Amino acid sequence: MSNGALRVIDFGPVSPLQSQTLWHAIAHGVSAGSPPTLAFMQPDAPYVSIGFHRRLDEIDGTYCRAAGLPIYRRMVGGGPVYLDDGQIFFQIILPLAMAPPVRSQAVRTLLAPAVDAFQAVGIDASIEPAGDVVVGDKKICGHGAGQIENAVVVVGNLITRFDHTAAARIVAAPDEESRAEFEALMRRYVTPTPAAATAFAAAATMAYATRLGLQPVDGQLSALETEKLAEIDEDFVDDDWVRGSERAPTGVWQVKVKAGVFLITARAGGSSVRVSIGAGRILRVSLSDRGLNGATKGTEKSLIGMSVSEASATLTRFGFGGDRLAGLLQTIEQAVRA
Amino acid sequence: MTVEMVSGFAVATDLAYDLDGHMWILVLDSGHVRIGMDALGLETSGTLSQLSFRSGIEVVRGESFGSLEAEKFVGPLISPLSGRIVAINEAAMADPGLVERDPYGEGWLIEVEPSNLVTETAQLVGDRELIVDGFREKVRQYKLEGVIAE
Numbered sequence: 001m002s003n004g005a006l007r008v009i010d011f012g013p014v015s016p017l018q019s020q021t022l023w024h025a026i027a028h029g030v031s032a033g034s035p036p037t038l039a040f041m042q043p044d045a046p047y048v049s050i051g052f053h054r055r056l057d058e059i060d061g062t063y064c065r066a067a068g069l070p071i072y073r074r075m076v077g078g079g080p081v082y083l084d085d086g087q088i089f090f091q092i093i094l095p096l097a098m099a100p101p102v103r104s105q106a107v108r109t110l111l112a113p114a115v116d117a118f119q120a121v122g123i124d125a126s127i128e129p130a131g132d133v134v135v136g137d138k139k140i141c142g143h144g145a146g147q148i149e150n151a152v153v154v155v156g157n158l159i160t161r162f163d164h165t166a167a168a169r170i171v172a173a174p175d176e177e178s179r180a181e182f183e184a185l186m187r188r189y190v191t192p193t194p195a196a197a198t199a200f201a202a203a204a205t206m207a208y209a210t211r212l213g214l215q216p217v218d219g220q221l222s223a224l225e226t227e228k229l230a231e232i233d234e235d236f237v238d239d240d241w242v243r244g245s246e247r248a249p250t251g252v253w254q255v256k257v258k259a260g261v262f263l264i265t266a267r268a269g270g271s272s273v274r275v276s277i278g279a280g281r282i283l284r285v286s287l288s289d290r291g292l293n294g295a296t297k298g299t300e301k302s303l304i305g306m307s308v309s310e311a312s313a314t315l316t317r318f319g320f321g322g323d324r325l326a327g328l329l330q331t332i333e334q335a336v337r338a
Numbered sequence: 339m340t341v342e343m344v345s346g347f348a349v350a351t352d353l354a355y356d357l358d359g360h361m362w363i364l365v366l367d368s369g370h371v372r373i374g375m376d377a378l379g380l381e382t383s384g385t386l387s388q389l390s391f392r393s394g395i396e397v398v399r400g401e402s403f404g405s406l407e408a409e410k411f412v413g414p415l416i417s418p419l420s421g422r423i424v425a426i427n428e429a430a431m432a433d434p435g436l437v438e439r440d441p442y443g444e445g446w447l448i449e450v451e452p453s454n455l456v457t458e459t460a461q462l463v464g465d466r467e468l469i470v471d472g473f474r475e476k477v478r479q480y481k482l483e484g485v486i487a488e
Contacts, residue, residue, distance in 0.1 A: 051407070051410075051412070052388075052405070052407070052412045053387075053388035053390055053405070053407050053412065054388075075412060076410070076411075076412055077387070077388075077407045077409075077410035077411055077412045078410045100485075102382040102383075102480070102483075102485045103382070103383050103384060103408055103409065103411045103413055104382055104383060104384035104408065104409050104411075104485070105382075105483075105484075105485050106411065107409055107410065107411050131409050131410070143410060144410045144411075144412075145409075145410055145411040145412070146411060146412035146413065147411075147412070147413045147414060245390050247390070247431070248428075248431070248432050250432075334433065334435070
């Protein structure tokens with residue numbers, strides 16, 4: 001039972017491993033009866049984290065090993081991300097019964113106090129309909145959510161400094177042009193919002209307590225959570241856990257920059273398409289097929305602003321080479337999932 | 339299969355439902371039971387991006403047989419029946435959009451060999467009138483809560 005308390009734990013700088021395992025341990029504790037909890041922490045070194053369902057080969061493992069970047073799989077959603085000490089993580093962890101029962105509602109409701117906190121420290125943040133926390137059209141906060149036993153967790157971060165190059169480097173891009181495009185899209189759509197971590201934590205504590213109707217109380221891990229942390233510390237470095245469940249490859253390479261903004265590359269039979277998509281429209285496209293006969297640049301330009309299906313229909317009119325590229329675009333259209 | 343529109347949502351009225359969990363069951367000729375998600379549950383989950391199922395395990399009614407991800411939320415898929423999972427829908431795992439396009443057909447999730455079918459089916463809603471009334475009430479509730487648009 002919560003007894004009306006919001007337990008607040010500010011762990012400060014922690015190891016990359018414990019910047020993930022601490023809040024998983026707390027979720028098990030909250031599931032077993034610990035009070036609703038708001039936690040803060042900052043990884044003291046860079047690392048890579050991947051969402052629960054995602055394929056490990058989305059990450060360039062060879063590079064990460066060479067660069068000394070550990071990889072940890074989290075039990076919430078989203079893709080592979082680069083994390084470092086320029087990011088202060090926060091997690092709100094509630095018993096299942098306290099969270100909105102509908103998933104789409106839970107994330108938005110539990111990110112709303114974080115938006116209040118950003119605003120309180122002078123950042124003009126809002127939540128887009130698609131769920132990202134933004135300033136204007138730039139994402140300022142990575143987030144993920146999940147149910148762990150009988151607790152709901154929503155995680156996010158205050159990004160005081162963001163290394164776009166490192167973030168682009170850790171993904172297993174099919175070629176360096178795709179990686180460069182990914183970095184360019186991140187520079188366009190992801191931005192840090194420098195703010196004092198202590199001020200943000202204080203504002204977030206007030207905002208979560210107010211919105212949840214709870215009284216903030218400084219706390220620490222329970223005995224059960226400490227015990228669970230030791231277990232999870234071991235589990236999260238287990239190769240099988242990091243590898244994740246078997247999933248078939250999708251046939252395309254896809255990265256999501258923010259909600260609605262994707263970079264996707266598809267290849268087949270000597271043809272390839274790389275397309276950047278924003279709000280359902282083509283921002284940039286790169287085509288390769290011997291059948292285009294020197295019309296490549298003009299064709300690429302003509303497709304900008306179209307939806308993927310419109311571009312596919314347009315390419316079909318180009319004959320054999322266009323058909324091949326149109327087929328790749330159809331594959332891309334099917335692959336785009338929010 | 340008979341599909342009716344109830345308060346704007348497709349409902350196959352010849353299946354049996356766990357209305358709170360938004361799961362349906364269909365008893366197959368083999369005696370196995372096919373399980374899927376209903377259209378209202380899909381609407382309130384948000385766009386599905388990932389699905390995974392735990393093949394070959396014994397599942398207990400009310401417990402997880404897999405997980406879904408929508409809007410970056412990873413949550414459990416809760417079984418309406420107990421039994422051993424004998425089939426998983428690989429096509430739905432590869433393309434979660436299939437579940438949204440055809441929730442009562444090709445978008446099924448798993449099949450189980452049930453261990454307590456009679457008792458547990460009695461706890462589901464299988465009567466057409468009750469299914470329709472149940473969905474109508476759920477939609478009304480979700481609209482009141484602002485979960486789905488008016």
